[in-house]
Amino acid sequence: MRGSSVACLLFARPAVGLVLATLAPCRAATPTPQHRHAFALMKVRVGIIGLPNVGKSTLFNALAQKALAHAANFPFCTIEPNVAPIAVPDEHQGQLQAFADLARAVPATIEWVDIAGLAKGASRGEGLGNKFLGTARDCDALCHVVRAFEDPETVHVDGRVDPATDAEVVNIELLLADLAHAERRLEKTTCRGEERAALEAVVAALREGVPARAAGLSTAARLAIKSMGLLTLKPVLYAFNVDEADFSLGRGAARAAAEAALRSVRHRDPRTDASTIVSAQLEADLAELGSEEQAAYLEALGMDAKECLELGLSHRVLPTMVRQLLGLD
Numbered sequence: 553m554r555g556s557s558v559a560c561l562l563f564a565r566p567a568v569g570l571v572l573a574t575l576a577p578c579r580a581a582t583p584t585p586q587h588r589h590a591f592a593l594m595k596v597r598v599g600i601i602g603l604p605n606v607g608k609s610t611l612f613n614a615l616a617q618k619a620l621a622h623a624a625n626f627p628f629c630t631i632e633p634n635v636a637p638i639a640v641p642d643e644h645q646g647q648l649q650a651f652a653d654l655a656r657a658v659p660a661t662i663e664w665v666d667i668a669g670l671a672k673g674a675s676r677g678e679g680l681g682n683k684f685l686g687t688a689r690d691c692d693a694l695c696h697v698v699r700a701f702e703d704p705e706t707v708h709v710d711g712r713v714d715p716a717t718d719a720e721v722v723n724i725e726l727l728l729a730d731l732a733h734a735e736r737r738l739e740k741t742t743c744r745g746e747e748r749a750a751l752e753a754v755v756a757a758l759r760e761g762v763p764a765r766a767a768g769l770s771t772a773a774r775l776a777i778k779s780m781g782l783l784t785l786k787p788v789l790y791a792f793n794v795d796e797a798d799f800s801l802g803r804g805a806a807r808a809a810a811e812a813a814l815r816s817v818r819h820r821d822p823r824t825d826a827s828t829i830v831s832a833q834l835e836a837d838l839a840e841l842g843s844e845e846q847a848a849y850l851e852a853l854g855m856d857a858k859e860c861l862e863l864g865l866s867h868r869v870l871p872t873m874v875r876q877l878l879g880l881d
Contacts, residue, residue, distance in 0.1 A: 597663045598789075598874050599691035603718050604669030604709050606699035607793040607832040609634070612666035614835035614866045620666075633687050634666035640871045662871050665691060670722050671709065685729050689781030693874055694788045696722060700810060700829070701795040715792060715813040723763070723819035726783040731758040733780060746776040754782065766821035787877045790814055790827040791870065799831035800853035826877050830866050838865075 600608045613619050616636040639659040649657040668684050688694060699708070700715045710718075734751050737743050743751065750773035757767035763784035774785065792810035799806065806829050814820075814827050838846050847857035855864075862868070875881060 595663055596693075596874075596878065596880070597665055597691045598693045598695055599665045599667050599688040600695045600697060601667050601670060601688055602697035602722060603699070604671060605707055606669070606697050606718070607701075608669065608697045609666055610832035610836050611697055611791065611793065611830060611866060612636070612664060614830075614832055614839070615664055615870060617839065617867055619839070633668070636664055637661035638664050638867060638871050640875055641868050662874060664695075669709075670725055672721055672725070685726075685783065688726075688783055691786065693878055694783070694786050695870065695874070696788055696790045697830075698790055698792050698810075698813075700792040700806070700813070701798070701833075703795070715810070716816045719790065719813070719817045720819065723784075723817065727758055727761065727763060727819050730764060730782045730784045731755065733782065734758065737780065746772060749773070750777045751780075754785075758784070761819050763819060763821055765824060784819075788820065788825045789870070789873055789877055790825060791866075792827065792829045793832050794829050796831055796834040796837070796853065799829065799834055800850075800855050803829070824877075826873055828869060828873060830870070832866075835865055 600612055602608050612634055615638050620634050620636055639661050642659055645657055645659055648654075665687060667687050670684060696719065698715045698719045699713055702713055734755050738748065738751050738755065750769060753769060753773070754764045754767050754777070757764060764782045765785050765787065769785075777785070790810075792806075792813070794806045794810075810827060810829050814825075815822075838849065841849060846861060850857040850860050
């Protein structure tokens with residue numbers, strides 16, 4: 553490839569995004585018909601939700617690997633949503649770059665949105681609930697952060713830490729918000745055909761405490777109501793936020809406790825919902841250290857520093873899990 557122009561090569565990965573690689577100077581090229589669809593791929597957005605003071609903004613900063621969101625020890629320290637594109641780890645990117653002998657490769661990204669804490673009554677608009685829920689409706693999936701650490705210095709909105717109950721509070725608000733949203737739409741004469749049938753099935757499920765994603769809707773029915781942005785129709789990744797000791801020394805026990813708590817949470821879909829443990833505070837501490845200090849700090853905690861830094865932190869684990877959750881592999 554010779555010439556004086558600079559071109560870009562786009563590798564389309566199904567529904568996720570693009571691997572973009574800058575080539576050496578070459579002649580300008582027009583995308584072939586089979587690659588034109590790559591330019592129209594939609595942006596994927598994940599909303600980080602949960603009760604106030606559970607570590608959402610701290611986790612968001614860990615994902616972004618920089619302090620973009622203000623994290624403070626009081627409820628509703630986040631009002632306006634924080635947004636950042638987070639790279640999706642791709643084991644094939646290096647191979648593609650080497651195969652095509654490219655100078656630079658840019659991975660696909662998923663946009664993560666740090667949404668303010670949802671309080672009881674959010675479905676009725678309390679605590680700016682309408683605004684916060686509206687932001688979540690624009691997302692393709694939800695990362696539900698659940699507090700699983702004890703810290704007397706960090707205020708809990710209900711005065712005690714109970715992961716299962718906390719998760720249930722948020723799930724109920726999402727369910728009630730969807731129920732009101734769907735019932736309002738069914739009152740419209742313009743709601744008919746497949747949309748009406750799908751919404752009637754969703755309303756019946758919601759009234760039984762079943763989220764829309766577990767209502768047994770067909771692909772066609774889901775598409776018919778997709779524009780409504782139903783919160784309980786979105787895939788959910790539960791991220792149990794544990795302290796540094798549990799994440800490092802008691803990782804197995806912490807994971808088992810999180811899984812047990814999740815099993816007791818109502819108003820979810822046990823078939824599709826995913827879960828993991830994170831330690832937002834540990835990652836916040838690591839962010840303040842240099843690379844050598846990070847390795848020493850993790851080794852002092854009894855962790856394999858190389859494995860943790862390359863595979864175990866949220867900016868690698870969560871985007872990968874969301875990619876799998878949305879079926880984008």
